[in-house]
Every structure is written in C-alpha cells, then in structure tokens.
Amino acid sequence: MSESKFKVKYEVLDKESSFREITYGICGSPFGEVFLAATGAGICYLQFCVKDENFYKENLVKKWKNSSIKEDKEKIHKISEKVFLSNVKEVELHLKGTDFQLQVWRTLLSLPGNRLFFYQELASFAGFPTAVRAVANAVGKNPVHYLVPCHQIVRKDGGLGGYAGGVDKKKLILSAENLI
DNA sequence: CTTTAGAAACATG
C-alpha cells in the first residue's frame, strides 16, 4: 500500500491568477470527511474537515481571488473516489503558492511513500539544509492534504509534530499506511 | 490607492 504513490501533475500560477471556475464539495474518505475543491486543471484544495464548511470556503476564496466557486457534489464525489479508492495512480493537482512553497511541496511529492522523514531531511532534500523552520512552515501551508504527504514528516525527537487536520488524524493515516 | 519597511509568527533542532 505504501509503495504505490500517486503520480502527480501540477501547474503553477502567477500571483495575479487568471479567472478560474472552482468546484467544491464535502465528501467522505477513509479518514473522515474532507473538503475538496478543483479547477478545470486539477485538485487545488483538499483538507480534512475539522471546522465547518464556511471556514474552508472563505479560505478558498481568499487564496483564489479572481475565481468563482460553486458547489457540485457529484463531481467532487467522483474526484474523491479517484483519490481515495485509488486504482488510478495519476492525479492532477493545481497548486498555487510561492516558489519556495512549491519547491517544498514538489519535494514532498517525490518522497518514497514507505517511511517517515524528519523535517530536517525534507529541508535537505528540498535544497535548504539550514532552513528547517522555513520548510516546516511551508509544509504547514500545503493546501492539499494527504496527496502531498505532509503526514509523513515528523519531528526528530520522536514527537509527531503538527498537522492541520489534527495530530490524531496524522496518527490515523500513518497507522493505516503501516508507517508507525 | 499603492508601495515599502519592520516585526511577529511558524507543524524545528
């Protein structure tokens, strides 16, 4: 299970992004409910629901300023099946962030899925061996949970570190993938 | 209204 990683294509946007139509919705997953959103190009937002729907909607609007969002449960449901019941290994992501963030996320995506990593290791791989804190910061900003394996990164002192969806969820996913 | 400067914050070691 941990061997099969997603193949991910992703696209980078400028700060002044062009108009996008974003579809969003809430759906189930093996790890609880998720808020999922996608542009025509791919998934741009995926978070485990720990707050109410409005919180994520606001976030979405804030991040993708020039875009309009609309709900489409069916479409989102379809996407989620592709992600979580993955017979399909290829998923399209549509990420937006600073160069630094993108590089960190890219590194995360290239990580082998069969073991844990320390924040420090990640920093080295990303090319910023001394910028651990900055990297951790970027990891926290990752808009697409689970696909970008931010849960695979842990503290060096044995602690789990943080997780936007809650540390419990982090633990849950890790044990489901036999990494812990 | 747009740009700039500075400070605080951050999922660490």
Place this chain on the structure above:
DNA sequence: CATGTTTCTAAAG
C-alpha cells in the same frame, strides 16, 4: 537562540 520565508500592520509616497 538561529534559521528562512510568509504574513500582517502601519506609515509613507
């Protein structure tokens, strides 16, 4: 306490 980046706020221009 250092590290490097982002984000927020306040003050200019």
